[in-house]
Amino acid sequence: PCLLRLRGVDIAYEDGRPAVSGIDFELHQGESVLFLGPSGCGKSTVAMLCAGLIPEAVEAKVTGEVVRHPSLDAPGAVGYVFQDPDAQFCMLRVDDEMAFGLENQGLARAEMAERIRGSLAQVGLAGQERANHAVFSGGMKQKLAIACALAMHPRLLILDEPTANLDPLATRQVFTEIARLARAGQTLLVIEHKFDALLPWMDRVVLFDAAGRVHRAGPTAEVIREE
Numbered sequence: 001p002c003l004l005r006l007r008g009v010d011i012a013y014e015d016g017r018p019a020v021s022g023i024d025f026e027l028h029q030g031e032s033v034l035f036l037g038p039s040g041c042g043k044s045t046v047a048m049l050c051a052g053l054i055p056e057a058v059e060a061k062v063t064g065e066v067v068r069h070p071s072l073d074a075p076g077a078v079g080y081v082f083q084d085p086d087a088q089f090c091m092l093r094v095d096d097e098m099a100f101g102l103e104n105q106g107l108a109r110a111e112m113a114e115r116i117r118g119s120l121a122q123v124g125l126a127g128q129e130r131a132n133h134a135v136f137s138g139g140m141k142q143k144l145a146i147a148c149a150l151a152m153h154p155r156l157l158i159l160d161e162p163t164a165n166l167d168p169l170a171t172r173q174v175f176t177e178i179a180r181l182a183r184a185g186q187t188l189l190v191i192e193h194k195f196d197a198l199l200p201w202m203d204r205v206v207l208f209d210a211a212g213r214v215h216r217a218g219p220t221a222e223v224i225r226e227e
């Protein structure tokens with residue numbers, strides 16, 4: 001099904017200046033979509049709207065048509081991984097950090113433990129439940145942030161420049177994880193400047209221009225060929 005449909009959407013923050021204008025965008029279940037464009041062109045703004053964070057958590061004026069599938073409104077239905085994982089961690093131990101989000105889903109303890117075990121294994125952090133993530137490398141922290149989101153079984157996972165603060169090796173590890181998720185049919189919205197290695201795994205690309213408009217959008221091969 002269609003999870004999200006935006007038609008002629010404008011978003012302006014409090015200063016009133018439009019951050020993005022005239023955005024048309026559709027996201028279907030199982031698709032992976034890459035947002036590209038210069039810094040400040042509004043990629044995060046549109047992603048946050050897709051996540052339901054605008055205007056709930058971040059104040060901004062939204063006009064135009066926004067249709068979100070009702071399944072996206074359940075707790076944890078949209079996972080959002082930011083470029084700085086430390087900014088979103090609030091517990092010290094890995095399992096406590098992961099349980100923090102799961103508690104809002106009202107899961108039984110055994111189910112929570114199983115989700116934590118399974119998600120850590122998925123991202124290559126098997127057995128790290130009792131570790132303190134402060135000692136993790138940047139790549140491990142970002143994989144933990146992805147595991148936290150995956151444990152919620154999100155219908156949509158948004159990765160917003162997940163490798164911005166990572167070295168090349170950690171970047172490769174995160175890209176491998178994104179490829180695995182895309183192959184597994186996870187619906188993905190990815191913002192990433194170092195996108196070459198990701199292109200084979202992305203179904204569609206939305207290319208923004210500096211003014212916050214969609215410059216080009218379509219199947220990955222078409223958009224990249226025409227640029």
Ligand code: ADP
Nearest residue numbers: 013038039040041043044045058083160161164
């Ligand atoms: P990006 O790496 O996506 O370009 P930025 O560094 O522009 O991100 O923004 C980092 C954070 O600062 C984001 O949470 C964003 O919402 C916020 N932010 C960016 N521009 C402004 C602004 N003009 N006023 C207030 N907050 C802003």
Ligand code: ADP
Nearest residue numbers: 013014019038039040041042043044045046058
């Ligand atoms: P990108 O993700 O492409 O770097 P953003 O969506 O972060 O772009 O930002 C788009 C525009 O909106 C920028 O001009 C930025 O400064 C502005 N902006 C982002 N967040 C905020 C905010 N919280 N308050 C005011 N302006 C913001």
